Amino acid sequence: MKNPELLREGLARQCYPKMAVFEPRHVKQFSETFFLPSPEQLAFSHFPQDAAWQMRSERSLSKSEFESLPEINTAFFNLGIDPSDVWKTVKSQEFKGALVHTFDLPAGVANVRNVPLSYQLPVGSTQHFEIVSASFEKMAVEYNKKWLPMQKKGDVFSIEIAAKSKGELSVNGKTPTSRKHATVLEYIVD
Secondary structure, X not given: OOOHHHHHHHHHHHHOHHHOOOOOOOOOOOOOOOOOOOHHHHOOOOOOOOHHHHOOOOOOOOHHHHHOOOOOOHHHHHOOOOHHHHHHHHHOOOOOOOEOEEOOOOOOOOEEEEOOOEOEEOOOEEEEEEEXXXXXXXXXXXXXXEEEEOEEEOOEEEEEXXXXXXXXXXXXXXXXXXXXXXXXXXXXXX
């Protein structure tokens, strides 16, 4: 259940992510997240008192439906994830209540073309990952501490993974100037 106090604090952290309580100093960073978002995207983080202001193409959400939505951080939509795909995932019977974990990358560094959006991936499934990035020179999936490089064609990185056993799975990218890979997406296979 979303507590109004926590929602206000969460909204403040989304609007000013680098001014979080635990940050020792303020670092300016531009984010387009709340600049003209679609009503379908905004519905995950904002609940207007007047349902008419939801402006969704589908029916308006009730307060209890809004409160039952999974939490999404600002980095989620910075990856170019289509809100209509998120709604399909959330409404599917296989959905277990959490969306893929995303990390704070500058907008445009990576653009998700085709990835699973549910955080929990079923054991025995085959998962396809396709990400567009002109910034990353290499991308890889780490699955149960095993490093699996993604194929690169132009700016498109892709890989198909057979999720054969329980464990952790992350998608990572490396820029030419960085010595380390940055985590882009994180899942659990269960």
